[in-house]
Every structure is written in C-alpha cells, then in structure tokens.
Amino acid sequence: MGRASSLFNGAGEQTLINRVSPTEQQREFLRTSWNELAEHLKVSLKAKHGYTISTWLQGSYKYGTLIKPVHSDEEYDVDLGVYFEWGKGAEIEPTADQLRRWVQQELVDYQPQCPTMRHVAKPPKERCSRASYEHQFHIDTPVYHLNTDTDKRRLACLTKGWEDSDPKAFHKWFRDARTGGQRDQLRRLIRYLKAWAALSFDDIPDSRPTSILLTVLATEAYADIGLALLFGVEDDDALISIIKTIHDRLNKDRSVQNPATKADEDLNRMSAEAWMAFLPRLDALLDIAQRAEEAEGEPAAALIWTEAFSFLMPLPEVDEVDLVDEQTSRALMQLPDIDIAVYTGTGDKRRFVANHRNQVAGVAKGCTLVFSIANSHILPLFSTIEWTVRNEGLDAEAISDLGHRRMGMGLLQVEERTRYQGTHHMDCIIRVNGQVYAVRRVPVTIRDVHQVHRAQQPSYTRLSIRRRR
Structure with a gap:
C-alpha cells in the first residue's frame, strides 16, 4: 500500500506536506x-x-x-x-x-x-x-x-x-489524543484535509468546513485505523482511512460535539443549505480516496489525488504519462505535444522572441508564455483539457503562489507570465469522463536575466499507466 506515500511525506523536496506547510x-x-x-x-x-x-x-x-x-x-x-x-x-x-x-x-x-x-x-x-x-x-x-x-x-x-x-x-484534549509519531502524522493528516477544504469550496465558501471541525473529525477518525497504527501506516493510506470514517460519520449524523467541554456545543455550524452543498464535495473526496487506493502505482495514484489537491499535489519526476490498455498494451491516445511561444513586453509593445516545444530550457522573468496543443487532432471526442501550473522555489513560496489550474473542453491554449526564478511545470492533462488518458509535463526554467534562451532538445522520461477493464 502507500502507493503515493513518497509524494505525501517522502524525503524529496516536493512533497504534499512541504507544499502545504509554512517554510x-x-x-x-x-x-x-x-x-x-x-x-x-x-x-x-x-x-x-x-x-x-x-x-x-x-x-x-x-x-x-x-x-x-x-x-x-x-x-x-x-x-x-x-x-x-x-x-x-x-x-x-x-x-x-x-x-x-x-x-x-x-x-x-x-x-x-x-x-x-x-x-x-x-x-x-x-x-x-x-x-x-x-x-x-x-x-x-x-x-x-x-x-x-x-x-x-x-x-x-x-x-x-x-x-x-x-x-x-481544547488544546489539552488535542495534545493528549496522540503522542509521538502518531501525533506528528495526525497533524499532517489535518493539514491535508485543510488544504482540500481550502481548494474545494471557492464557489461555496459557507460550506467550507472550519479548521476546528476538521481537527476534531480527523482526530476522532484516526483512532479507527486500529492496530495498524502500532506498526506504522503511510500517510496516504491513513488519509484514505479517515476520509472513509468521516464520510460514514457525517452521513449518519451531521453534529460534531466539542470533545473538550461538557457543554452541548456543536462545532458544525453550517446552515442547512450550506450543509447540503457540502455533502456532494465530501462524496467526491471519498470517490477520489477509493480510486487512489485501487490505483496501480505511484503515478496513477498521484494523478487521482490531484483531483482533490490540484497544484498542491506534486507529480512524479517524469515528462510524459500515457494510459495503456491492460489487454492490448497499446496507448489509448497519442501524447499531446505542447508548443510554447515566448513574448516580451505587453499590449502594443508585445514582441515575439522564440518558440519551444515540450519544455522551456531558459526564459527571463516578465515574459509571456503561450502554451498550445500542437497536435489537437489526437484529442478524443468530449475530452477535457486541464492545464495546471506547479510553481516551486523560494520566490513562489515567499508569497504562497504555488500554482493554479484551468480546465475545460476545447481549451487548447492558455497564457502565463514568468514571475519566479527556478524550474516550474505546466502540466497538460487530458481526461475523458474524468479518466486520465495522457499527461504532458512541460518544465519551464525561469532565470533572473534579460535574455531568452533558445530551445534545446529535451531528454524525456516517459511512464505508462495500465488501464484496468
């Protein structure tokens, strides 16, 4: 198990816990x-x-x-x-x-x-x-x-x-609930849930669960993992377990009593209308957790978790991911190629500088990048195109600008500005009915210089995910 555990809390610099935690x-x-x-x-x-x-x-x-x-x-x-x-x-x-x-x-x-x-x-x-x-x-x-x-x-x-x-x-209750490594893991699990909540309720803020509500739900659900805690549970497995427990609990009874006081204090203060809008988002989180649990390998699990954590979820260090039919071993679609046009200036003073394909080896700050799918004819009918910016490095972390995501049918082109030094990624994910068909990761290296580097031939790392029937 623990298919994506290294991306949740591994030794690498780009992990989910590092991306959601203050420096x-x-x-x-x-x-x-x-x-x-x-x-x-x-x-x-x-x-x-x-x-x-x-x-x-x-x-x-x-x-x-x-x-x-x-x-x-x-x-x-x-x-x-x-x-x-x-x-x-x-x-x-x-x-x-x-x-x-x-x-x-x-x-x-x-x-x-x-x-x-x-x-x-x-x-x-x-x-x-x-x-x-x-x-x-x-x-x-x-x-x-x-x-x-x-x-x-x-x-x-x-x-x-x-x-x-x-x-x-309340602090004494939380402090005494778990000790040692279990307390550290519980704290991480609460941060994951808070990151999900911060990303998932932009359009319905009244339905966003509060920090104290998620803290109590996660802490009380953590105990349900049971004896496995004695031997150690990977973060992604523990998160799947508490999501299942929380989903089951809240569908039976929406009230969450304050465990630290004897008073009858319900920490779930959502209105009836807000609660009804919250439940479908919780259902979606459960579906994501169940599919991640059944995924074959780290890349497949990571791509599923991006549905909950968007740009916060790091992806494996690969450039290309395609979906392969389990019986025929053939890719379901050709990988998309991404053209990147580089411009300096803005408005009437905007000037074309260079073209790149599938990576930008070096570009100055303050440029405009236009990302386009070069071979759009390969896209399956009714496919959704998802463009996700994943920023990395001290410049981006200083203002907590770790990325953003845009998606839609026919979204063949997007535009971005270069702001932070370091190597970042534009990830183009093709989905059909929610299922990932192909991923093209476009690394973009931004330098604090005024010149723009010409394209270099990239060295690609490709990974295939087997699709179950």
Missing part, C-alpha cells in the same frame, strides 16, 4: 510578530487599565496544523488570546464590550510602531479584533476574562456579551 522563514516571521504584539499588549493594557494581562497562543499555529494560504488573496491566521485577569474581589468588573474596545484601540495605537503591520480591521469581528501584516499574515486577538479564583475563562463578544469558551481545554 521556516515564514514561521519565524509569524513567531516574531506575535511575540512582539503579545509583549506590547501585556505591558500597555495593564498600564492603562490596571488589570493583569496574560496572552496565550491558540488555534492552528498552536496545534501544529497551520497551512499556507492557497490563494493570493488569503492570509495565514494566528490566534493570540488576550486575557484580563481578576477574581471575585474586583471592585468594578468591565463589560465584555469594554474589553473589546480597549484591545481594538490598543491595536490601532500599536500600528504606527510596527512597520510590518499593514492595518487593523474596522469594525472588529464579533469574536476578535484583527491586525493584518505583510507576507499574507494576520493576527486575530480574541479577548477573555480569566477568573483567578476558579481558573474559568469566558470570551468577550462584541454584541452578544460573554460566551463560555476555554481554548486551553
């Missing part, structure tokens, strides 16, 4: 930013209002399940709880609204002192204030009262007053 440089920026903000809030709020202030990191960063933004308009989310401490002896108890106004104003006052903070959201959200930073990152600051006599916590909401909430209890 060390990104984590360091997040760490520095929230630490500096936490220290400022503790000192300044106490000086102005007299209460002892503590802070506590919570959410995905705390649990080790934070993923990169998968779209350019999204941001990393770090949750920094701000706690006002007092007990029964307090002469005057501030209201929830007062605490929220104090913290919101403190963020506004802090912004001119912090060069990397771009703005503070106005008005604040119902359950937190938000400060946005450079590098696609924001800090949410939920505000709590910590009762120093009972160690109980309650969340200050903007309009609804106090709400019972104890993020430390």
Whole structure:
C-alpha cells in the first residue's frame, strides 16, 4: 500500500506536506510578530487599565496544523488570546464590550510602531479584533476574562456579551489524543484535509468546513485505523482511512460535539443549505480516496489525488504519462505535444522572441508564455483539457503562489507570465469522463536575466499507466 506515500511525506523536496506547510522563514516571521504584539499588549493594557494581562497562543499555529494560504488573496491566521485577569474581589468588573474596545484601540495605537503591520480591521469581528501584516499574515486577538479564583475563562463578544469558551481545554484534549509519531502524522493528516477544504469550496465558501471541525473529525477518525497504527501506516493510506470514517460519520449524523467541554456545543455550524452543498464535495473526496487506493502505482495514484489537491499535489519526476490498455498494451491516445511561444513586453509593445516545444530550457522573468496543443487532432471526442501550473522555489513560496489550474473542453491554449526564478511545470492533462488518458509535463526554467534562451532538445522520461477493464 502507500502507493503515493513518497509524494505525501517522502524525503524529496516536493512533497504534499512541504507544499502545504509554512517554510521556516515564514514561521519565524509569524513567531516574531506575535511575540512582539503579545509583549506590547501585556505591558500597555495593564498600564492603562490596571488589570493583569496574560496572552496565550491558540488555534492552528498552536496545534501544529497551520497551512499556507492557497490563494493570493488569503492570509495565514494566528490566534493570540488576550486575557484580563481578576477574581471575585474586583471592585468594578468591565463589560465584555469594554474589553473589546480597549484591545481594538490598543491595536490601532500599536500600528504606527510596527512597520510590518499593514492595518487593523474596522469594525472588529464579533469574536476578535484583527491586525493584518505583510507576507499574507494576520493576527486575530480574541479577548477573555480569566477568573483567578476558579481558573474559568469566558470570551468577550462584541454584541452578544460573554460566551463560555476555554481554548486551553481544547488544546489539552488535542495534545493528549496522540503522542509521538502518531501525533506528528495526525497533524499532517489535518493539514491535508485543510488544504482540500481550502481548494474545494471557492464557489461555496459557507460550506467550507472550519479548521476546528476538521481537527476534531480527523482526530476522532484516526483512532479507527486500529492496530495498524502500532506498526506504522503511510500517510496516504491513513488519509484514505479517515476520509472513509468521516464520510460514514457525517452521513449518519451531521453534529460534531466539542470533545473538550461538557457543554452541548456543536462545532458544525453550517446552515442547512450550506450543509447540503457540502455533502456532494465530501462524496467526491471519498470517490477520489477509493480510486487512489485501487490505483496501480505511484503515478496513477498521484494523478487521482490531484483531483482533490490540484497544484498542491506534486507529480512524479517524469515528462510524459500515457494510459495503456491492460489487454492490448497499446496507448489509448497519442501524447499531446505542447508548443510554447515566448513574448516580451505587453499590449502594443508585445514582441515575439522564440518558440519551444515540450519544455522551456531558459526564459527571463516578465515574459509571456503561450502554451498550445500542437497536435489537437489526437484529442478524443468530449475530452477535457486541464492545464495546471506547479510553481516551486523560494520566490513562489515567499508569497504562497504555488500554482493554479484551468480546465475545460476545447481549451487548447492558455497564457502565463514568468514571475519566479527556478524550474516550474505546466502540466497538460487530458481526461475523458474524468479518466486520465495522457499527461504532458512541460518544465519551464525561469532565470533572473534579460535574455531568452533558445530551445534545446529535451531528454524525456516517459511512464505508462495500465488501464484496468
């Protein structure tokens, strides 16, 4: 088993877990930013209002399940709880609204002192204030009262007053659910599910499952893998198992209780309409997992997983993949050839520079590349053409632009701009009724130079996938 395990969590640089996880440089920026903000809030709020202030990191960063933004308009989310401490002896108890106004104003006052903070959201959200930073990152600051006599916590909401909430209890539940290598694997599985959710609900955002919902579902489903956990389970096999368990569970009962509290708190807060739109996407994920489980070999499994993870899912280091009939050993279709026209400039000043076929050995930043299927007559009737950009390297990772995908019938040509140094891929996948018939991987090497290299003869690596009848 574990057919695509090396592409999920192998030793190579391009793995799914590496593509969805923040880099060390990104984590360091997040760490520095929230630490500096936490220290400022503790000192300044106490000086102005007299209460002892503590802070506590919570959410995905705390649990080790934070993923990169998968779209350019999204941001990393770090949750920094701000706690006002007092007990029964307090002469005057501030209201929830007062605490929220104090913290919101403190963020506004802090912004001119912090060069990397771009703005503070106005008005604040119902359950937190938000400060946005450079590098696609924001800090949410939920505000709590910590009762120093009972160690109980309650969340200050903007309009609804106090709400019972104890993020430390949830963190303790998650921390104690698994230990060692199993905890590390569980964290990876949660990141995979969060990446799927981030990609799969663009058109229906109200149906996108929350991070805490996926965390509970994955953690409770992980136990169902059973005794196999004692001997070690590959990431893709473990993911298939928990997808099956989650699908079965949610089709029986949509409610997901908070396991960390005794209160009757349903973490599934989707409306009935949003829930009905969510279920078909979950059905599709189950279908992908089942087909990946039955796939013959790594390339076939990887191509199936791209239906869930799109450009985030790395593909094997091959240039050509074709589908071969199991009985006749003949390819179902000829491989597509891709012509790439290179242009400099834009608009009226756009100028043709060079033509390439099936690879671009060297091209400057800021060029336009037009990808076209040269032998379009080979395409089967009603085939879907899928163009997927997979970016790699530090430049792309710095702004979390790891790629994008376009698809459609008759989509014989697409246009892209060269932005990041390094070797990236344009993958052209031909599907018929969802089944992959052929794949052409076009490597594009972008250099930080002004000249454009002429085409070189590529050295191809070809792989065949056997099609079961």
